[in-house]
Amino acid sequence: MPEPDLEARLATLEARVSELAEQVQQAQVAREDAAAARHLAAANDRDVSEIRTELRDFRQATTSSFNDMREDLADLRSETHTGFTEMRGKFDQTAAGQAQIVELLDALIRQQDQGEQ
Known part of the structure; x- marks a missing residue:
């Protein structure tokens, strides 16, 4: 005959095994969530890095075009000044x-006036 206490201990053990199995499953889900x-985060880091690169390239292109425009305007001003000087x-x-x-x-007119007099 089984011990009466054995049934209770077995039920407790089964409950504990069930709890542990659930905790293992939750830990696995947590590991998968952490990996995801x-x-x-790695993808976001790459995206941020790409955006920084694009912004740096855009800033350099903008600065370069402004410098070119400044040179063109200086040349135009010089040409305009030269043109005004020539016209003057x-x-x-x-x-x-x-x-x-x-x-x-x-x-x-003076000669004609003198000739008529």
Whole structure:
């Protein structure tokens, strides 16, 4: 005949084995979750690294294009200044030529006035 205490101990042992099996299953799920979290974290690190690289490349390209634009504007300003200087010289020549024409016309008018008198 089995000991009466044996049945209770066996039931307790079975309950404990069941609890341990459940804990093992929960630990396995936790390990899988941790592995998935590590995988996601690694992927996020790669994504952040790629974004940093893209931002650095974008910043360099933007800086380069601004520098090029600044050089183009400086060249344009220089060309514009040179053009205005040339035009000013031509306007001065034209004004001098017109002044000479006025002097000649005045001289002709004086000669005609003297001839009529």
